[in-house]
Amino acid sequence: MTDALDVDAPQRSWPGQRHVSGAVCVGLILLSLPIFLDSIQLQRLAMSLALFLAILGVNLSTGYCGLISLGHGAFVGIGAFGTAWFLDAEHLPWPAAIAGGVLTAGVAGLLIGAPALRLRGIHLALVTLAIAVMFQPLARQFPQFSGGVSGKAVAARIVAPGWLGDGRLADTMWQLCIVIFSCLVGLLVVHNLVNSQWGRSMRAVRDDERAAAVYGINLTIVRTGAFAMSAALAGLAGAMQVVLFPWVSPDAYTTFDSLTIYAVAVIGGLGTLRGSVLGVAALIVVPRFQSLLSSSVDGVSSPWLDLLGSDALVFGGALTALALVFPGGLAAVDTAPITKFGRRFFGLFFVIGRFLKRRYSTF
Numbered sequence: 001m002t003d004a005l006d007v008d009a010p011q012r013s014w015p016g017q018r019h020v021s022g023a024v025c026v027g028l029i030l031l032s033l034p035i036f037l038d039s040i041q042l043q044r045l046a047m048s049l050a051l052f053l054a055i056l057g058v059n060l061s062t063g064y065c066g067l068i069s070l071g072h073g074a075f076v077g078i079g080a081f082g083t084a085w086f087l088d089a090e091h092l093p094w095p096a097a098i099a100g101g102v103l104t105a106g107v108a109g110l111l112i113g114a115p116a117l118r119l120r121g122i123h124l125a126l127v128t129l130a131i132a133v134m135f136q137p138l139a140r141q142f143p144q145f146s147g148g149v150s151g152k153a154v155a156a157r158i159v160a161p162g163w164l165g166d167g168r169l170a171d172t173m174w175q176l177c178i179v180i181f182s183c184l185v186g187l188l189v190v191h192n193l194v195n196s197q198w199g200r201s202m203r204a205v206r207d208d209e210r211a212a213a214v215y216g217i218n219l220t221i222v223r224t225g226a227f228a229m230s231a232a233l234a235g236l237a238g239a240m241q242v243v244l245f246p247w248v249s250p251d252a253y254t255t256f257d258s259l260t261i262y263a264v265a266v267i268g269g270l271g272t273l274r275g276s277v278l279g280v281a282a283l284i285v286v287p288r289f290q291s292l293l294s295s296s297v298d299g300v301s302s303p304w305l306d307l308l309g310s311d312a313l314v315f316g317g318a319l320t321a322l323a324l325v326f327p328g329g330l331a332a333v334d335t336a337p338i339t340k341f342g343r344r345f346f347g348l349f350f351v352i353g354r355f356l357k358r359r360y361s362t363f
Helices: 017-036 039-064 072-088 094-116 121-140 168-194 197-207 209-214 219-244 255-268 273-296 305-309 311-325 340-359
Strands: none
Touching: 039 072, 039 168, 039 197, 039 219, 039 255, 039 273, 072 094, 072 121, 072 219, 072 255, 094 121, 094 219, 121 255, 168 197, 168 219, 168 273, 197 209, 197 219, 209 219, 255 273, 255 311, 273 311
């Protein structure tokens, strides 16, 4: 019974020489981004990085506490609507408005999670999926927050400080820095949380609820608190979207977005912070891979090759392939060998590539 609380060894602490060196390298890369990317490409990159916070929230609730949530896209929308409301209606400064949006999403997660978390497994997943499905029609009924059917613009704007320069590129670079700072803050908070007594309680609840209850862990408090914290992280992602693009609309937060957030968290690897980082990296790389494929077959007429222009098909296919090749997620690649199916998959992929090369001269 004593193994219930010691469900896994504490994670290695992130601070250290290796991680400091990595942070310096990442900083140098980010400083060089304006040389290679324009303002639109920088904004797209920042939007993908903002979703890291929602992915981190799903990892916290599902990976560390065992709560399957398929509706975190709704909390992203709540965070965005709350931030926009505090900016325009209450005229709060940006830091206070962002904090208000995060708090609104956290409270919504608390109110929704308190009754919903009485369920387990697939039933909880269905309830959270229902939340994502109902979010759009419900949000349209509150146009003062969401803008209704047509959405609404946010009057406030974030402008780069004078020392960074002026123009759209400088503003976008400053907004990207704000998003990166928010991601680092969220990562630090979750790192400290999962390595605390509360984190050990979450892992105990995830692995064996009965044993955790026997040892005095309040299941309701732990589960509800983890779900509210994960919702707050998703709300911070929504606030960052308002920072990058001052416009809110219910149509921007679909059920597909909620499922994508959950899928990316699973592909990155649940139960590890590194998995969230690798998941958002896959979210950035896969669309780039799609654009390269589309450009390579440009000018070739084929109904099958035309499918490469579908974002949903390419992204879904890539996620399916990663799930089949690396069942434990990208975070487990260095600790688990590639599966037998994975070796066969790559072999089949190579054969298909050779066939396409012979079939189409542009390859």
